[in-house]
Amino acid sequence: MNPTTPQYGDLALFGHDPLWLVILKALVLFIGLVLLTLFTTWFERRVVARMQQRVGPNRAGPFGLLVPLADGIKLALKEGITPANADKVVYLLAPMIAAAAAMLVFAVIPLGPVVSIFGVSTPLQLTDFSVSTLYILAIASIGIYGIVLAGWSSGSTYSLLGGLRSSAQMVSYEIAMGLSFVAVFLYAGSMSTSQIVAGQTDWWYAVLLLPSFVIYLISMVGETNRAPFDLPEAEGELVAGFHTEYSGLRWAMFFLAEYVNMINVSAVAITLFLGGWRAPAPISTVWSGANDGWWPILWFLGKILVMLFVFVWLRGTLPRLRYDQFMRFGWKVLIPISIVWILLVSAWRGIRNEYGTDLRTTLIWLGVILFAIAAIAFLLDLRRAPEDEVVEPTYDPYAGGYPVPPLPGQEFTYTRRAPQTVPATVVETSALESTGQELEGDRNE
Amino acid sequence: MADVTYEEAYGDVLGDDAAADDMYAGAYDTTEGRVYTVTGADWDSVLAPPEGEKERVVVNMGPQHPSTHGVLRLILELEGETVTEARCGIGYLHTGIEKNLEYRTWTQAVAYVTRMDYLAPIANEAGYVYAVEKLLGIVDDVPERAQLVRIITLELNRIQSHLVCLATGGFEMGALTAMTNGFRDRELVLDLLEMITGLRMNHAFIRPGGVAQDIPEGGVAKIREVMRKLPNQLDGVPQLLVDNGIWKDRTSGVGYLDLAGCMALGITGPVLRAAGLPYDVRKAQPYFGYEKFDFDVPTADSCDVYGRFLVRLEEMNQSIRIVEQACDMLEPGPVMVADKKIAWPAQLSIGGDGMGNSLEHIRHIMGESMEALIHHFKIVTEGFHVPAGQVYSAIEAPRGELGVHIVSDGGTRPYRVHFRDPSFNNLQATAAMCEGGQVADVIGAVASIDPVMGGVDR
Structure with a gap:
C-alpha cells in the first residue's frame, strides 16, 4: 500500500x-x-x-x-x-x-x-x-x-x-x-x-x-x-x-x-x-x-x-x-454489574498506564477476585428467599375464613368456632310484647 | 291474549304512528302476558369513572383474544400494569345442549354431551352414562370389559386434555416449543382414541349399558406400545419448563388460591389438589371400578400456577399407570349390557365404505327375523324407558368434578339434564386469582384453571 x-x-x-x-x-x-x-x-x-x-x-x-x-x-x-x-x-x-x-x-x-x-x-x-x-x-x-x-x-x-x-x-x-x-x-x-x-x-x-x-x-x-x-x-x-x-x-x-x-x-x-x-x-x-x-x-x-x-x-x-421481573433484571442486575465492571476496567487501565506492566499480573488477579465477589454477592442477593419464620401448621378449619377439611396428616378437631350446643332458654313473652309495641309505635309515627 | 296491552299499561311510548304505519308487528306487540323490556345502560356511562375518581382503564380481554381459551371474555380494570378488578363474561359459546337433550332419546344424548367440554368428550359421556345407568339400576350389570374400556379411554382423554392445558398455557407465556412438544405428544394419544372409538374428538363412544364397540384387533398391543413410549415423550414439556428460571418466576406465587378459597368457591380438580387437598372422585367415590386400580393422587402445597402445572404433569403419569393396569385386566367378553331392552341392537363394524352397522346384523333383521327388525326399529327410534326419579352422579373429569343431575319422568327422553361442569365452577376463581396481580399474571392464572368454554356455556 x-x-x-x-x-x-x-x-x-x-x-x-x-x-x-x-x-x-x-x-x-x-x-x-x-x-x-x-x-x-x-x-x-x-x-x-x-x-x-x-x-x-x-x-x-x-x-x-x-x-x-x-x-x-x-x-x-x-x-x-x-x-x-x-x-x-x-x-x-x-x-x-x-x-x-x-x-x-x-x-x-x-x-x-x-x-x-x-x-x-x-x-x-x-x-x-x-x-x-x-x-x-x-x-x-x-x-x-x-x-x-x-x-x-x-x-x-x-x-x-x-x-x-x-x-x-x-x-x-x-x-x-x-x-x-x-x-x-x-x-x-x-x-x-x-x-x-x-x-x-x-x-x-x-x-x-x-x-x-x-x-x-x-x-x-x-x-x-x-x-x-x-x-x-x-x-x-x-x-x-x-x-x-x-x-x-x-x-x-x-x-x-x-x-x-x-x-x-x-x-x-x-x-x-x-x-x-x-x-x-x-x-x-x-x-x-x-x-x-x-x-x-x-x-x-x-x-x-x-x-x-x-x-x-x-x-x-x-x-x-413478566414486565416487573424484566425491569428488575435490567435495573438491579445488568446496570450495577456494568458499572462495577467499568470501574474495574478503567482502574486497571489507569494503573497500567501509570505503573506499566509490573503491577499488572497482581492487579488482574485482584480485579478478578473483586469482581467475582461482587458478582456472587449480587447473585446471592437475588436468589435469597424472603425470610419468613416457619410457623408449624396446626389444623384450624376456620383459619382461612371458610371451613376446610383436614389435609392428609392432620387430625380433625373441634375448634372455637365449631357449632356448639346451647341450652334452650325460655323467652319471656313480655319482652316480645314490648318489642311488638315499639314496632307498632314506629309504624304509627 | 293479554288482559292489558302494553300501551294501556305504560302509555304510548313509541308515538301514535309507530304502530299504525308499520306492517310488521312492533317491538311491543306481543300476545302473551306482560312484557319486560330489559335495556342496558349507555356504554359510555358504564365506562365513565365514578364521581370524584380519575380516569380508569377497562380492557375487554376477549371474547376474541389469543389467550382466553376460546371465547372467554375477561373484563379487566387496570391501573398501569396492575389489575384492580377482574370479571368474567361467559355465554359466547352457549349451544343449548342441555335443553336439546330433553328432545332426544337417552342414547342419542351421548352424541350431544360429548360436544360440551370438547377437550374431555369421553368424560362428558361417562358422566352422563353413569347417571343414566344409576337411574336404570344397571350399574353392576355393565360388563367388566366395557368398564375397563371406559377407563382406558377416560384416562387417555385425561392425558390429552392435560397436554393441551400445558401446551397452551406454555404458549400463552411465550414458550413456543413447549406448545409444539405438547401437541406432538397429544397426537399419539389422539391416534389411540381414534383407533378405539373411530374419532379424534366428539366420540359418542360410551353408551348407556356399555360402549359403542370393542377395542379393535391388535388395539391393546398398540395401547401398550404407546404407553411405553409416552413417559419419555411427555418429557418434552417439563424439560423445557420445570427447572426453567423464567418459567418459575412467571408461575410461582401467581394466581394464588389457598384451600379455604377453593372450598368457598367450589373449586375441584388440579386447582384444588394444588392447594394440598387430595380430593379426587376416582378415590373418594369410585365409579366404573376405579377402586381396583393402584394410583396416586398428586398434590402440591404451593396453591399457585406452578403447583397446578406440576400436579397436571404428575397426573398424566398416573393416568399412564392406570391405562397399563387396565390393559392387564382386560379379558374377552361383551362390551354391552346383556339386557336387549337397553342395549343398542348392533355393534359397529368396518365395511367397504367405512364404519357402520354390521352387515351381518342388517342381514339378520332385513332377511331373517321380523321380530328383530321391529325390536331394532323400536329401540333406535323410540329408545328405552328410564324409571322416573332423579339422580346426581359425579366423575373426575380432567378439570375436576363433573357432576350430572338427571331427572326422568319415566319416558324415553330425559325430563331435565344438568351438568355441573368443572370449568364453569373453577372459572369463578378468576377474580380471586387475578385481582391485585399484573396483566401478564391474568393469562397465567386463567391458563392454570384451564377453562373450556364449550363446557362452561354448554
Missing part, C-alpha cells in the same frame, strides 16, 4: 468518496438490508420449525425461500386500516419513523477493509466519524419513538400498554447497552467503529471484555423486543402490543423495522466485540489473505447469521418474562 495513503483505522480514510459512490453505497446497503430481512424471516421460521419438529415454509421457491416475498406482496396489497380513535398524523408517521431509524444504523457499520470500486479506493463502509458508536445509540433511541407513538396514537388499550412497556423497556436497556460499550471505548481508545475493528486485530473484545459482551448480548435482545423480552408485543397478553391496530403496508414497516433492528444489533455486536469483518481465528491463521479484498463481507455475513441463529434459538427455548 502506498505509504502516503492512510492505514485502515484512520478516520482520514472517510469523507473523500465521490457523490456517485456515496449514493451507490447507500443504495446497496438499503437493498441489502431489505433482502436480508426477507431472508431472516425465512431463516427464523425454518430454524424454529426444525427446533419444533415441524417443516416450516416450503412452498414458494426452493426451500420456500420466496415465501417472505409472497408475504410482502400480500401485505402491500392489503388495506391499511386507520381506527376511528387514532390520531391520524402520528398514526401514519410512527411506522415510518421506526423503519427509517432502523435503516440508518448500517451507515457506520464497517463491512470490510479498503477495496477498489470502479477504480476508486475506498473502505467498505458508508461513513465513519469519531463518535459513530454514539450515533448508533442515538439512532436506536429515535427508533423507540416509532413504537411509542404507534402505541399512543392507535387509540387502543392494548396498543397503549404495548407502547408504554416498550418505552420503559427500551430506555432502560439502552442504558445497559450504552454501559457495555464503555469498556470497549476504554480499550479501543476510540468511539469510531472502524478504529474499534482495527483494535481487534489480535484479540476480539468478546474475549477480553467478556462481561461487557454478555451484558450487551442480553440488552440487545431487550432492545429489539425479541423473545424472551418481547413484552411490548406479548401476544398472549396484549394481542400484538403496539402494532395491534396496524395492517397492510404500515404493519409491514414495523415488521421490517424489527428484523432490520435484529440485524443492526447483531452487526453492532460483531463490530464491537466479535472482530468486525475480520475472519475468525482458524481461518485467519491458516489463510493470510482472508482479511483482504472482498472476502471480509463473507465473514461478516457469516457472523450475522450466527447472531440471528442465537435470536431464533432464544425464541424457541424460553418463555416470556
